[in-house]
Amino acid sequence: MALLKLIPLTFSFLMLVAFNDLSLHSYGIRIEGVMKHSIDYDSSSSYNKAVIDVEDYGAKGDGRDDSEAFEKAWGVACSSSQPVTFMVANDKKYKLKPLTFQGPCKSNVKVMIEGSIEASSDQSDWDGKDERHWLLFDEINDLEVGGGGTIDGNGNIWWQNSCKIKTSLPCRDAPTAMTFSNCKNLKVEDLSIRNSQQIHVSFESCSNVHASQLSISSPESSPNTDGIHVTGTQNINITNCAIQTVTPQPQNRAR
Structure with missing residues (x-):
């Protein structure tokens, strides 16, 4: 599928943006293709008064599981009485x-990935x-998530065992890479999300x-790897996003 770009339109709809289809159902959403907003990374911002770095809680980034360190760091960040930056x-x-x-x-949290x-x-x-x-952000108000980093769902094993690929297998749920549930005043900006399950x-x-x-x-062969889902959500702006499937490049063979 060619690169999907959002065009300057205003809808009153509930939106499903998928790699393979675009379905619109009745609800209240505004989608624009020109506006640009960015998280304020100014070092003078109150968000920078406290930085909770996942490496200070044991994260290594060396291929081993870092879940426990992230859980500990989040517990500290979320319980802080002052605004904090959760840093990856x-x-x-x-x-x-x-x-x-x-x-x-207890206070505002900015997640910098x-x-x-x-x-x-x-x-x-x-x-x-x-x-x-996979990554669920639940009941967090005034949350900001950004930083220019990458969220990789590492979805290949899920795709291989999908009933759409192996029709003899029973169909089962597979994870959404990033879910935001019951959040108010939310900003999600400047991230690369790829290979979701x-x-x-x-x-x-x-x-x-x-x-x-x-x-x-x-990848274009990945099943059900929709781009953005919106459900039961009010007053949402989705701007300047690129959603695409990618054709794998052929490998060069030695002669």
Whole structure:
């Protein structure tokens, strides 16, 4: 599929932006293609008074599971009485099992993802958990998420075991890479989300949402890897986002 770009239109709809289709149902959403908003990274901002770095809580970014360190860091950030920055810095890749970043929080939290976060490739990590989610942000008001980093769903093992690929297999849920549920006054900007196990980004029962400068991509052969889902959400602006499927490049063979 060719690159999908948002054009300057205003709808009163509930939106499903998918790689393979675009479905619109009645609700209240505004979509624009020209506006540009960015998170204020000014060092003088009150958000920078307290920085909670995941590496200070044991995250290594060396290919081993960093879920426990992220959970500890989030607990500290969410319980802070002053605005904080939850920092995922540098060029490392942090591997995570399914995680819930649970609110409500005592003060405003800005999540800065400058490095990469990659999902576990072991499907058994979802045993006994909700298979529909990988990274879930729930009941957090005044949340900002950005930083220019990458969220990689590492979805290949899920695609290989999809009933749409192997028709003999029973159909089962697969995770959404990033889900925002019951959040108010939410900004999600300047991220690359790719190779999701299924849906890439979902906004569920949120209000006053701005999503901008999101680059979403997955291989053209990946099943059900929709771009953005919106459901039960009011007053949402989605601007300047690129959603595409990618054709794998042929490998050069030695002669």
